[in-house]
Amino acid sequence: MSRIVIIGGGPAGYEAALVAAQLDADVTIVEAEGAGGACVLSDCVPSKTFIASSQVVTGYRDSEEFGVDSEGMEGVTVDARAVHERVKRLALAQSSDIHNKLIKAGVTMVAGTARLGENTLGHTHRVLVAPADGGEEYSIAADTVLIATGATPRVLPTAVPDGERILTWRQVYDLPMLPKHLIVIGSGVTGAEFASSYLAMGIEVTLVSSRERVMPHEDADAAMAIERVFRSRGMRILNNSRASAVRRTEKGVEVELADGSTVAGSHALMAVGSVPNTTGLGLAEYGVEVKPGGYVAVDRVSRTNVPGIYAAGDCTGVLPLASVAAMQGRIAMWHTLGEAVAPLRLRTVAANVFTDPELATVGVSQDEVNSGRAQARVVMLPLDGNARAKMDGLADGFIKLFCRPLSGQVIGGVVVAPKASELILPITLAVENHMTVDQLAHTITIYPSLSGSITEAARQLMLHELE
Template identity: 85%
Template sequence: MKRIVIIGGGPAGYEAALVAAQLRADVTVVEADGAGGACVLSDCVPSKTFIASSEVVTGYRDTEEFGIDSDGLEAVTVDAAAVHARVKRLALAQSADVHSKLVKAGVTFVAGRARLGEDTLGHTHRVLVSPDSGDAEYPIEASTVLVATGATPRQLPTAVPDGERILTWRQVYDLPALPEHLVVVGSGVTGAEFASAYLAMGVPVTLVSSRDRVMPHEDADAAMAIEQVFRARGMTILNNSRADAVSRVGDGVEVRLSDGRTVTASHALIAVGSVPNTADLGLAEYGVTVADSGHVPVDRVSRTNVPGIYAAGDCTGVLPLASVAAMQGRIAMWHALGEAVVPLRLRTVAANVFTDPELATVGVSQDEVDDGRVQARQVMLPLAGNARAKMADLRDGFVKLFCRPASGQIIGGVVVAPKASELIMPITVAVENHMTVSQLAHTITIYPSLSGSVAEAARQLMWHDEE
């Protein structure tokens, strides 16, 4: 029986463990924070639960349009303590579910930390485990090691979080009340999501963006559509503005911008990316290549440069998505245990930004098409023309499709809409299975439905003349 040690119990680690256990390996998972790792306990699950509360508030917006008098958003109050308690409760419940699933599968779960030990002769790797129980460190000789240690919010030396007024996204759930005014430093995915959620809850929000638009790495049409919604709902967005420092001033904070301006608020949320948790693992000493950024480079089957040592998830820097981390972990185990495996294909990975409205993408990007790296025809349909959208009074958003010029094969798509994370699925299926716009166009959709716009976009591309 092969012995496998997995360092980290997040999506990459626990999904890998379930695959390895299913293939009858002896599996040990070592995790410092709890089953599910930071993703379940402090990052993805908590933030999306928090956003779910903000969506409930959004449901009271403009109800008069539907003939319903709800007294509007002004009548809605948000109990921050109750919201935060629900966030923590659901995170712990999800962690317990993951732990139960691992134990049921026969996986040994160790609360603690692990690192690679000295190189050994033969075909095993020595892993040194330090349990949180206080027991002495002990070695495990493993045929395969998977490093799945995730990442931690990046801190700026001039904006050190204190957990009270200057916060990382892991600390917001400890606030006793909602901020009176929140300044969000960083307009990437995380910054945009929290800015959107707090704005929906009635908190005045100032978003500091170092680029000319929010979410600069996302589809430009989609990002601009969401930025327009943000502005229309009262968010202050400071484009082309870089924060030099954030400091406590009395009962609030002051953000100093590089051009000399200052922004004052009650709280500041620092959302400037993450750094991989790869220090103190003994990787470099063991001969595992570690990039200057701290990430562990891997190939498409999750191998590092050292045979038998694999890595998966945010510590690899491939794509900071739980879905990708989980697939990297599964692929690592399939490969290590001799199963047939399809290398990771990022072209078919769908991603979603949980703002309001949401932004979902899959496949090729607009930038690749615009600069000629990918030849494609495209169409973009505003949701405002969709019958179901009119009934729900959805005026913002669109569906965009890309296809190959000659064959009509669907190679990408973008959706901006409520629950775009669900609406992207038919496009993802089409990209994954090399479907053509003709095949998608001939699929009968529910009427009325938002998904009807996906089929309608395909129908338009069927008859789109090449320019």
């Protein structure tokens, strides 16, 4: 029986464990925080639960247009303690569900931290475990070790979080009250999501963006559309502004920008990226290659340069998505246990930004088309012409579809809409299964529905092909 030790119980670790257990391996997970790791307990699950509360508030916006007198946003109050308690309760419930699922599958769960020990003859790896209860360190022998330790919020030396006024995204749920004026530093995915959700809750928000637009790595049309929505709802966005320091003041915080100007607020949320949790794992001593920034170097089947040592998830820097982490972990187990496995394909991975509206993407990007790195025909179809969008009062958003110039094969798409995370699936299926715009166009959709705009975009591309 193969012996597998997994360091880290997040999506990469627990999904890998379930696969390995299903293939009759002896599996042990070493995790300090609890099943699901930081993703479930302090990152992805809590943030999306928090966003869900903001979406309830959003439902009261412009309700008079629908003939419903709800006194508007002025009549809505948000109980921070209740919101935060729900966030934590659901995170713990999800962690418990994962824990029970792992135990039922036969996985051994160890509370603690671990590092690589000695590489013995026959490539049996020794993993040194430090129990969370402070007990004596001991070792576990493994045929395969999967490093799945994730990442943690980046801390700037001039803006050290204190958990009270200067915060990481893991600390906001401990606030007794919602901020009066939140300054979000960093306009990437995390910064945009929190800025959007706090704005929806009626909080004054200033977003400090070091680039010309928010979410600079996303589709430009989509990011600019969402930025327009942010501004129209009252968010102050400081483009081309870099925060050089954050200081506590008597009443809140002061953010100093690189040009010497300052912005005052009640709280500051630091959303300036993450760093991999790879220190203290004994990687260098073991000979495991580590890339600049501390990320573990892996190939497309999650192997490191040391036989029997695999890595998956945010600690690899491949793509910081829970879905990708989970697939990396599964691929690692299928590979080490001799199952047929296809290498990781990022081209068909869908990603979503949980702003309001959401932004979802898959496959080829507009930037690749504009630069000539990809050849494609493109259609962008605004949602304001969609019947269901009109009924729901949706004026913002669009569907964008990319296809190969000659064959019409669907190679990418962008959706800006409520629940874009759901609407991107048909496009993802088309990309994954090499479907053409003709096939997509001939698919009958519900009327009225937002998904109808996907097939309409395909029909427009099909018509272009016939011209």
